[in-house]
Amino acid sequence: SKKYLKVRINGRTRQLSGVGKTSVLKRSLTTAHVLESSGASVPDDCETVVNSHVDGPSTSGVHCDWEDVSPKNRPEILSAFLKAVEVGVCAQCLKVGSAYCPQCSAFFCDECVRTRHIGLVHSAYQNREPLDLSIKFACGCTPGSSLKVTLLDAFGGYHSAIIDACASCHCTEFLVARNYFPLSDRTSVFASFELLNSLDSIMIHGITSLSKACTILQNRRIVFGQRPNRDLYYDLRRNNTLGLYREFLAEVAQFPSVCTLCRSKDLGPILHGDALMGWRRRAAVGAEIFQDPLDADLPFPFARVDLSGQAIAPARGACPNWTAGETSYICRASSKLDVKGFFIVACRHGFIWSCSDVRTPGERLIYPTTLLRAAVQRLGVQEESVTFVYDVACKIGSKVKSKLAVPVFHAYGHESKCRLNNSIRVTSGTGITDGEICERIFSFLRPYGRILKEMRIDRRTRLIAHIIGMYHLRLDFESWLVSRDKLLSKKKYLIDQKVREVRQLVPQADFTYQQLLQLGEQWLREDAHAATQRTSDWLQKMRRLAVEKRQALNALNRCIGSHQSRLLTRKVDVLRTEMKKVLESSGSQYTLKELENASSAIYSRLDNHTIRPFPLAVQLAAIEIFTTSIRSTEEVQRVNAERDSLARFNSFRLPITEVCSNKSSDCSGSSSSEDELD
Template identity: 30%
Template sequence: MPKYRPNVFKHKVTVLSRSSKGGRFKRKDVPLKDLFSSGPSDTQQKPQEIQHEISVAPCTSSTFSVNVEEEAVNTRKYAAKKIKQCNAWVGKRLLLENAFFESSAPHLPCCSCGTDEGDRVLCLDCGPQVVRCIDCTMSYHEDSNHLHKPQLILDGILQPFPLKPYLRRVDHDCDSRSRKTIQVFDEKGRLHNCWLVTCSCEEECASLVRLNLWPASPDQPRVAFHMDLMNLLHFLLLEGHMSLKGACQSLGCRNGLPLHEVNLLYLNLVSECFEEYRYFRYRCHNLNAVLDEDIKCPACPKENGDLFVSLDANFGLVRKRSSGVSYTDAKHKSLLFAPQEDVDHFVNVYDDHNISNDCSNFQAGDVLRAKNKTKKLDTTGVFGASCRHGFPLSFLNLRHGERLAYAAFTIDCILEKAQPSVKLHVIYDIACTLTAHFKKKKDKKLELDMALPVFHAYGHKMACQVAYSTRWRCGYGLTDGEVMERLWSYLRRFSSITKEMTPAHREDLLTDALLHYSRRKRADIGSSLVLLMDRAVRVKEDSSKALEEI
């Protein structure tokens, strides 16, 4: 916010004036008061450029002064509030520091038995100022709270208090029990050495899941992770776009973990363990054994009505050829991404050459786009579609530039899933070119209603804007067709992670990200539809008033 200056009319502004000879522009500094002075004599003395500005946007000096004074008053109030708040924090610094250090090693009796003799053990995982004697600490952490890190208080100094708890099922007991040592990472990423009690009645990995632990390997695991830790890593990846290595390093800095524990945590997570947990979490939270409607938009028509779909390509989500190969298929298979073999076959046999592109000034749809720029890339980007509410529908990996074959394949996939009674409206950056292409091929998709997104329409000539812009076509209302740009703004931030992945891991991560994006959209769709409805009503009222005034 600008600073308040009492005499604002002392400032000068630069005015461009054209000279009579040669027509060149000259700069001239003019006092600001000359722009807002009143009276015929002042108006006659003003340059022509200044008079033009005044005629276009008239403003009096009194109105301008009132606005500046109001803004200055608000600035002073905000500054005084901020200064008062900062000074209040400064006055409490020493008090807060003393309270923190005094509570770090409190001299309190045992909170369980009340004794005041012997050594004390502080357990911050149990709660603040929770102090117990050694016997009560051992008893309390024997059957529950196994993954706590209590600390022994000796002469005001905190030292580690070693525990090796037993991890066992309380609902099952048999004669074939045995125990083994297992390393467990708790929800903070700290390493624990524990006894795991197992039996021949059940696999060890299943027993760990019952204990809210995720095994690092499916057979005879030696390392396990607390599921709260796995959930934290899951959301750091999907919401914070943080790589697995970066998340492990952040946990190490946050909890003061030694380097070897951080490296051990990362090495065990990166070996298919984390990818499998994400798929496990998806199936459990979405009840995939019962339901399959988790990725569908609840607001779009399912049987009758108009379905509005936006298409677009993103060339930031690439994959390097040197990033390895996949030894298994993607876990999500064709949930959102089309099988690459089907896409490659369709593109190779599809004829989309000799395309007329005289209506657009940008490179969308250029077949030659990737010849010299993508020699070291195995995947040049992602092509996708989403509904007007932002829910992902269908995606595929690009091998070339943004060819029309990819748009045709995506439309075929959407038509295959939609009911015949649903009318499809397609919004695409080069809808005019795609329409001409379908007309030349006499494709049945020519019957579809094609349109240009609102902002991309300005890259086309005026005839295309009038014919294809969503603001001109009937039935589109206030649909801008830019939902894919909003989706790309979220998805493209995974590019630094996915470009080094194998094809299957990359596809699974992008699918997980799209599923997470659709869950966010589903959670907000109620409030967003209300806001859109209010906006539509307001625009209709304003438009009606404007038409009545004409």
């Protein structure tokens, strides 16, 4: 018969067939507990019962049983566990304790449980039944009137308490000073600070609703047999207690209203704008009490965007490749939604200077222009000194006074004349910023969309401001500066690599580094000038349509399902119709069949650079050496100025009371090192 070896590994029983001593050693099973053997050669050191680690997935011939997790197979641990939760030693007098307090995590006898909890709002229980512990507070002044109130403990339990306070000691102020916050101005119910802090942390860091956060806390009471006698979620939601508590918390936390690294006045700040179209709100929520808040009621960093005026049309000569900001483009949006997105303007360090809800179907140019002015006003600088990075910056060229730039990732979607003149890599003073900081912020903000959709507009706005404030507290500028130093080292290595590539391509030229810088500057200027002289705008648009049509046809060949097939077929027909219109308006002699091929030689002239006696790879490498060198030099100046600004801020900074959890990189919204997209 076939030999087998039955062993126990990490609580699981495994049967290895056809194995011997050598194969067992190879599978790292030498310390496994041998349960049964059928003629197999068992190593001597297999008798020790320890948890072993198996490297890699299990091989063929290995059969696994269910993991043994039954408490009945561990009677010693089971008996000790039952004693730990049913009866123990009194923490006060070391007698047998039959009452357990989850907040104290200790047992008490019948006498000590009441003396130990004088003035404490704890939920002790005995024989799985809650104890009625008398709770009484006194101000310590002359005897006055007594007031009966309800207090909420850290687990969401309700307790009756008596407050003895004199005429000069107000009951609300007395309890707030002892870490109990009123649910509203009209009720005599007070919640502990620990409960509200726990709910806020669960909602912000767990990205969940208030209802689920209350359920999480109250489930801890249910485990110990204490059923909630009131609906905690209803009391908090009806009175908006957590929202009011967050406003008081902001006064203690001192959410920053300025960016530490933007304090330097030597170099103009770099601002980025973009919209997050996933943050929506259902219009029916709170429709009967909806009021548009006044400017003074908008929390930082919100700013008002006036949509009553005339729509801003794109600038003349802008790229036709993008529909964002087009007044003639009608985006289909549900009438059930009154908020379609969220627009922000942030600096390159990740600090949000201004933001607003997007209430129009689609992204309009009124949002970047208005929020840019609001951010510049809060910065306290001239608009001409600011560099504004926007995905379709070419469309707002004449609408703002700031210097405009297109992010690295979106630059390749623009026409060549726009890319060579507006890309952030060719815009002076931008350093090696890639312009995608808004996308990094959205990676942190996007998950909150599911809990913001069903909120009243006023509570929603304040919650967003609180989320942004918590995000600002976690910005680590020192780590950000370290990441810039690493990025500068990578750019220096890239420049050296490009120089070696050029020398390998044209060894007879023997270019020096300075010569490549001069050639790169000259060639970039010539290409940018040549791109502005081209009049083949219709050919640019035709190639874009041809590429989209080819992608739609490829997706149509791979799609599964009739619904998706109909959508793709309809898209192909729309693209073909649009290509016919462009061809008719151009008056060209080319046929539609020739232009439908995106790799046709007809489009080759769009990519041709100025004729030079060097290969195209050499020209591109020289231009990249020039742009990277110039931008790296600017980045060094910016980093030095930002480091000086941070040092001045740290020298004058006052200590701030820590009310939140420790910093965590997963909530910072921006990565420790900026990803390069070019």
